[in-house]
Amino acid sequence: MSRFRERPGQAQCHPEQSSLIANRYIIQQRLGKGSFATVYLVQDTKTVTAEKLKVLKEIPVGDLKPNETVHATQEAQLLSQLNHPAILKFYTSFLERDAFCIITEYCEDKDLDCKLEELKRTGQTLSEPQVCEWLCQLLLGVHYIHQRRILHRDLKAKNIFIRNNIVKIGDFGVSCLLMGSCDLATTFTGTPYYMSPEALSHRGYDSKSDIWSLGCILYEMCCLTHAFEGQNFLAVVTLIVEGPTPSLPETYSRQLNSLMQSMLEKDSSRRISAADALRSRFIEESLQSMKDKFFSLTLRDKSMRGERDASQILRALQKKLHLQTLRERSEVQKMSPRERMRLRKLQAADEKARKLKQIVEEKYQENHLRMQEYKSRNFQKVSVDVLTVRTEEAVNQTQPIQSETPNRSSELSDNTSQNSDKMCKSVSKDHAIPEDPQAAEAFYSVDEFESCSEEDSDGEEDSEDNLPTDPSCQTCGQDSDLEAMIRHMENVLDGELVGLFTYTNPMAGVRYITSFSNSDWPIP
Numbered sequence: 123m124s125r126f127r128e129r130p131g132q133a134q135c136h137p138e139q140s141s142l143i144a145n146r147y148i149i150q151q152r153l154g155k156g157s158f159a160t161v162y163l164v165q166d167t168k169t170v171t172a173e174k175l176k177v178l179k180e181i182p183v184g185d186l187k188p189n190e191t192v193h194a195t196q197e198a199q200l201l202s203q204l205n206h207p208a209i210l211k212f213y214t215s216f217l218e219r220d221a222f223c224i225i226t227e228y229c230e231d232k233d234l235d236c237k238l239e240e241l242k243r244t245g246q247t248l249s250e251p252q253v254c255e256w257l258c259q260l261l262l263g264v265h266y267i268h269q270r271r272i273l274h275r276d277l278k279a280k281n282i283f284i285r286n287n288i289v290k291i292g293d294f295g296v297s298c299l300l301m302g303s304c305d306l307a308t309t310f311t312g313t314p315y316y317m318s319p320e321a322l323s324h325r326g327y328d329s330k331s332d333i334w335s336l337g338c339i340l341y342e343m344c345c346l347t348h349a350f351e352g353q354n355f356l357a358v359v360t361l362i363v364e365g366p367t368p369s370l371p372e373t374y375s376r377q378l379n380s381l382m383q384s385m386l387e388k389d390s391s392r393r394i395s396a397a398d399a400l401r402s403r404f405i406e407e408s409l410q411s412m413k414d415k416f417f418s419l420t421l422r423d424k425s426m427r428g429e430r431d432a433s434q435i436l437r438a439l440q441k442k443l444h445l446q447t448l449r450e451r452s453e454v455q456k457m458s459p460r461e462r463m464r465l466r467k468l469q470a471a472d473e474k475a476r477k478l479k480q481i482v483e484e485k486y487q488e489n490h491l492r493m494q495e496y497k498s499r500n501f502q503k504v505s506v507d508v509l510t511v512r513t514e515e516a517v518n519q520t521q522p523i524q525s526e527t528p529n530r531s532s533e534l535s536d537n538t539s540q541n542s543d544k545m546c547k548s549v550s551k552d553h554a555i556p557e558d559p560q561a562a563e564a565f566y567s568v569d570e571f572e573s574c575s576e577e578d579s580d581g582e583e584d585s586e587d588n589l590p591t592d593p594s595c596q597t598c599g600q601d602s603d604l605e606a607m608i609r610h611m612e613n614v615l616d617g618e619l620v621g622l623f624t625y626t627n628p629m630a631g632v633r634y635i636t637s638f639s640n641s642d643w644p645i646p
């Protein structure tokens with residue numbers, strides 16, 4: 123029976139049972155139940171990344187011995203070191219309420235089995251480019267684990283998850299972790315549809331057995347039925363071990379068909395490996411077109427992100443400006459009515475002085491231009507002496523203009539004196555300001571500086587609260603998947619697969635996740 127319950131209001135659960143799991147996860151809803159585990163969508167309350175929604179797999183430990191539990195935890199930690207866009211991210215594992223819990227990435231688009239079922243129901247099929255895209259991703263993922271000498275052992279459509287059209291291999295050896303071993307008896311509790319002839323005939327399981335399963339998945343993506351279908355378990359097993367290799371319908375290319383058949387080669391030593399499949403001309407071409415597509419997607423994404431960033435910066439600036447204004451206003455509000463009035467008068471005087479200064483500057487420029495114009499008009503006509511006289515005349519002629527400045531100055535001084543008069547009057551009025559704040563506010567209620575009033579700031583505070591938040595930034599995780607996938611494709615296209623044959627264990631010193639027959643692994 124399940125030990126965890128969904129959040130109240132989201133399902134039929136008891137409020138007292140909804141609590142924080144491992145001090146950080148809140149159950150949102152139950153996603154389903156498989157043969158080993160109950161799966162929940164959880165909210166991670168402690169993550170600092172945008173990935174708030176995760177999946178919790180709850181597996182009852184039953185009568186696992188304590189050392190077996192430790193073993194499972196260690197191996198789960200090993201899985202958490204895998205980092206590939208085509209592999210479901212395994213975050214952590216822990217024991218809680220007698221259950222072994224695994225936290226993984228959440229794939230909104232569910233699993234491949236669901237997807238194929240839906241296509242079948244609606245009478246649709248997958249196009250060859252789509253099949254090739256997913257096949258390439260799966261090959262990259264399988265190659266990645268095989269390079270690290272990790273076997274999946276349970277590749278099937280139900281264990282392939284889809285997120286933003288990227289397929290992710292999940293449920294890594296979970297059953298093996300929990301069972302302590304992955305013997306044939308364990309395997310027989312599951313489905314035989316994807317099992318290789320060598321596994322079914324007790325000849326061991328190696329990396330090529332994973333490739334067989336992948337061949338079955340490829341067939342299923344194209345035909346929406348199992349590659350080896352039978353009335354009962356035995357009929358399926360017989361077909362796998364002795365039956366003919368299936369073919370794809372003619373709607374799919376000859377190259378795709380022959381690749382699938384080389385994956386479903388009954389003799390595992392003649393079966394293609396992930397590295398060889400990735401090196402084939404057909405997959406190389408698919409990788410290239412997928413890389414181009416992903417590249418333009420990331421570019422588009424980047425430009426969209428650029429626009430989003432720009433609007434975020436703009437909003438932040440507006441917010442800052444608004445806060446600054448509010449702060450200044452609150453300073454003003456802290457002032458006594460008299461101080462406030464003085465500030466207003468000073469601001470008014472400043473503004474007036476600024477305007478007058480501008481007028482003086484304009485007049486000066488005007489004068490200067492006239493002077494220059496006059497000089498250039500007369501310079502060539504007169505002798506040096508006359509020029510002197512003329513210049514004097516000119517100076518005289520310009521005097522009215524020049525005298526405008528003094529006039530303006532006098533106007534300025536008039537203005538200033540008027541201003542200071544006003545100021546004096548204001549100051550005298552100052553003396554009449556009531557000391558009682560309320561009375562003082564009434565005294566200045568028809569003031570020309572009403573824009574500083576509290577009502578205004580209240581209004582703006584509202585608008586600040588209403589600043590829209592940008593939910594799109596929560597989807598940033600997707601871009602890194604595409605970028606990581608491009609990197610992995612580039613590695614393959616740049617011929618870096620050669621490393622597999624001169625293989626050095628990249629996880630040297632780390633225990634292998636499952637035992638494997640060494641026939642498929644080159645000895646360093």
Ligand SMILES: Nc1ncnc2c1ncn2[C@@H]1O[C@H](COP(=O)(O)OP(=O)(O)OP(=O)(O)O)[C@@H](O)[C@H]1O
Nearest residue numbers: 153154155156157158159161177227228229233280
């Ligand atoms: N990471 C995930 N993201 C989204 N849905 C998931 C995730 N993991 C599991 N699920 C969903 O939870 C349900 C149960 O999954 P689970 O893997 O336990 O069982 P199964 O694959 O259906 O069966 P089996 O245990 O036989 O493999 C499935 O519907 C699956 O699609």
